[in-house]
Amino acid sequence: MAITRTRIQEKNRSAILEAGLDVFSQYGFRGTTLDQIADTAGLSKPNLLSYFPSKEAIHTELLETLLQAWLDPLHALDDTGDPIGEILDYVKRKLDMSRDYPRESRLFANEILQGGPRIADNLNGELKALVDEKAEVIRGWIAAGKVAPVDPYHLIFSIWALTQHYADFDVQVRAVLGGADPFPGAQEYLTQVFTALLRL
């Protein structure tokens, strides 16, 4: 079912998704209006609705794209690699995502804050399965005496929390730092944290 699309359709669709990401990530699903998205995308509302059947459809498409990108870095955690190096690489990938795709991070945060009604299945299914799998990998490393014994689930939560914080709470972080770019310092600090934690 390959849908053929004209250049204009391609351009408008991505303009709408881009605009939707902008607005949904700030105001959440209920706080966002179609007029806001249409204005941001530079289209009229009826025109926008000729590309997506509803507000819900735009949001759903954004969330689906996001969830894939969200799990990718964790998929890449390789049980045959150097344990501490693998974990530090995962931290780095997630921090880079917070720097380069902060709106996606905020879209996810907004959805979770609202109780995750639209992604509950994914959380309880794909996400949980993947985390269970990787937690097992980390447990293996601990059993093999390659990293210090820590709860693998809370280890993963802490990586999420520490990296996403720089995207989700960007305004607060920059206020405290007087506007300076937090990411170089964050990279160094997080390396230090996880090295100290996992080193034997």
Next chain:
Amino acid sequence: MAITRTRIQEKNRSAILEAGLDVFSQYGFRGTTLDQIADTAGLSKPNLLSYFPSKEAIHTELLETLLQAWLDPLHALDDTGDPIGEILDYVKRKLDMSRDYPRESRLFANEILQGGPRIADNLNGELKALVDEKAEVIRGWIAAGKVAPVDPYHLIFSIWALTQHYADFDVQVRAVLGGADPFPGAQEYLTQVFTALLRL
């Protein structure tokens, strides 16, 4: 300007604030309706509006109360105490707040996600000043050779991120853990993290 209030006024005001906290913390300012708050509080909308002049006023009052409670645990960080113990105590206080006041945490998260338009002054003023002050305390501990050298700002960010995550992303955390209470494990894990990081 001490306002005298009848018992009914006292009860209704707090019912409204309670309901507002419930709804605002889930849907954010724009995503929340007065009808939702009124229903949750068990009042009619006109009655609700006889206690607060507008939706904005309820939100503002909640945010002001919140910001005070937010800064309190950091205020308590004592430069004359045992450094690592002081920091671990701060972590514990913040984690307890995430467990006992998750809605407040989410209200704050929602406001920051939206760019913090209603609390920008506080972030750049009171909050920044307090963090600057406590960062100086931590720097002193590092200079005195009492804790390992770490960036004090990122240390504070990491405490916020790691503790608030358990309130803000509660749905995700519980999905991954299959519904189990995350807080006992979190307490232990966070102690381990900050001990490993700060110990010389």
Next chain:
DNA sequence: GTGTGATTTGACCAACTGGTCAAAGCTACG
């Protein structure tokens, strides 16, 4: 019980919301 002020609400309003539709404008190809 009665009156007074506190409390509550039904009915209402203008602005906004998500969404529809028919008509208009535009573009590429013969």
Next chain:
DNA sequence: CGTAGCTTTGACCAGTTGGTCAAATCACAC
């Protein structure tokens, strides 16, 4: 140049939103 079909929009609709108001109800001191 014409026209078929892609693209766009003005006008519209019903439901919701934040907020108002006068009238009704209630609680309680006398």
